[in-house]
Amino acid sequence: MNFDNEFLNRIKIILGDEYDDFISSLSNEKITSLRINSLKRNTDGNKDARTVLSDDGTRFTTDIKWEPYGYIYTEGYPGKHPLHEAGAYYIQEPSAMSPVHYLAPAPGEKILDLCAAPGGKSTQIASYMKGEGILVSNEIDKKRAQILSLNMERCAVANALVTNMEPGKLSEIFEGYFDKILVDAPCSGEGMFRKNDEAIENWSTENVSLCSKRQTDILKDAVKMLAPGGRLVYSTCTFAPEEDEYQAAKLLSMGLKPVKVDLFEDMVSGDIENLKKVLLNCENLIEDKEFVDNLPQYISDDIKICSGRLWPHKVKGEGHFFAVFEKEGEITKGTKLYGINGRIREAGKAELKLFSEFADGFLSDKGKKLKGTPFMMGDQLYLAPEGMPGIGGITVMRPGLHLGTVKNNRFEPSHSLALTLSKEDVNYSYELVDDADNDDKEKNSRKAMEFIGGMSFRIPDLTKGWYLMTAYGYSLGWAKYAGGVLKNHYPKGLRIYT
Known part of the structure; x- marks a missing residue:
């Protein structure tokens, strides 16, 4: 140097x-380290992300004192693991x-x-x-x-x-x-x-x-x-x-x-x-x-x-x-909307009807309990979190949770929604890791990486509709089943080809 x-x-x-x-x-x-993402839920009874990474060759050495979910590692490639794309941790x-x-x-x-x-x-x-x-x-x-x-x-x-x-x-x-x-x-x-x-x-x-x-x-x-x-x-x-x-x-x-x-x-x-x-x-x-x-x-x-x-x-x-x-003074708690830009206007009945039809068919009762105000930006449906200020006059990249696209009288769920949900939030899911206990570490994650690369899968006898694709129990994206094929809906701009 x-x-x-x-x-x-x-x-x-x-x-x-x-x-x-x-x-x-x-x-x-x-020093190499990562922080386990506590927002990401694994409800499938599988191993947590740290255990999966350890099994796949990442060697954790030290906890980070000021961050309870932070860990130093010395070996392995967690940045190339499917759980990284699932958002299970942040490097x-x-x-x-x-x-x-x-x-x-x-x-x-x-x-x-x-x-x-x-x-x-x-x-x-x-x-x-x-x-x-x-x-x-x-x-x-x-x-x-x-x-x-x-x-x-x-x-x-x-x-x-x-x-x-x-x-x-x-x-x-x-x-x-x-x-x-x-x-x-x-x-x-x-x-x-x-x-x-x-x-x-x-x-x-x-x-x-x-x-x-x-x-x-x-x-x-x-x-x-x-x-x-x-x-x-x-x-x-x-x-x-x-x-x-x-x-x-x-x-x-x-x-x-x-x-x-x-x-x-x-x-x-x-x-x-x-x-x-x-x-x-x-x-x-x-x-x-x-x-x-x-x-x-x-x-x-x-x-x-x-x-x-x-x-x-x-x-x-x-x-x-x-x-x-x-700053001097006392915090005044409250969740009311910030008035200078007005209130978020709710989505219309037609858009909400299409989303409700999707939710009724593919989200569980737990998954339907999303908190916030649905609203439209162009043909995109978002869920504004409770208390979110109006967005007039603001250059916005992401206003709350992106639920999906409404066009041609149909609703298509977003990648954001998939990553926010867990297996218990949906009626249909498909686990991409065949055998988490298999000694062949590369084989364990191969199918998940193929999904991230855009591959669809021919699988018999599934119910028609949207499936939450998971890896080691963590949500990874959407696929839609029809004609014996789970058609890949992983965003093209995010695909990693291996």
Whole structure:
């Protein structure tokens, strides 16, 4: 690895005697880990996802202390397993799971993930919410917002509004609305150097400065959207104090209050002295250096109690920073719709009749108990979660749960609906794994991967209609049975050919 000398100089100033340990850690193998998706249900009595992966060669070594469903592994290829496409887990770096722990999401809350792509932290937040409340997951870049939307679908998140908005535009609509906000800000990516060569190549002091200015602007909008009594967690995957402690100081200057955090073993507190050391000994990257010079002494103590740094030579993970704040006031709970954009208008009788006919034929009594308001966007039927705000004036990628398509006087269920359901929610299902105890691991998942690749199956004597296709008991997609064939309805754009 070839690092910019200025970067090395800055790190040496911050770490002192620990510098050599840090540099050595960057030559170590990157940490691989995943988070089991608690939203994804296996009701078939089969093995859970972690057990299936273990049987298929993934070697789990360590639990992640700050995420009860997080596990480090050293062998195997869970990203190529059919359960990955089923949304049974999300491959996520350990340190990146820490900010959501301190956000402490809960069912029924209104939560914003402001810089959400590709979706690791949003799907993690959703798992804590257990399908109750409103999650707005926003991403300013359209292509990344599309990836975010697909990951929310894969992980069976039904109570989310995925948006593609500039923070400033979003704050005009949602002023004082959210109980909790996560700002995992775009940054210089120093904490990802061990796993991302491109981040090393793109590093410069100018980029650190640019990121710092952008982060301050984003945080101003985030504070505007935070409800009185609400909690805001700011995080980055960088070590640069201009992007870490400086932004924490900015949030304190905006009137937020520090929240004392209990750090896990080997985490260390943030420290405003990191910033002062860099400004004193390196190129001045902050235009308002006067702001730093005039910080009151108590700011230093506030930052220490509310923030944490994760260094790769200390924790089993990459570099990360987080800081936790609250706004003065008291949270007012309530699920009523946000009025500025009006209410979601329910779908018409004709569309609902077609969906009801599908539900009566293919969903069980349990599966019919979907909560929310059905509404149409073009020929697409969605289910808005209870309390979802109106979407007028918002660029929306995914407004709640996509139920399916209504056209030509018929209803076709969506891939999203399949991934949200479990075997007990439907009248007809088909298990693709022939023998989960077979010693031939490749044979176990072969049929499931063939389904993901678009293959249909000729099978005799099934009842005509829609089938929820499952792998190891986890829902994977739809097939429709007619004429002795289970016709594959796995979306063409998601198919993986092996």
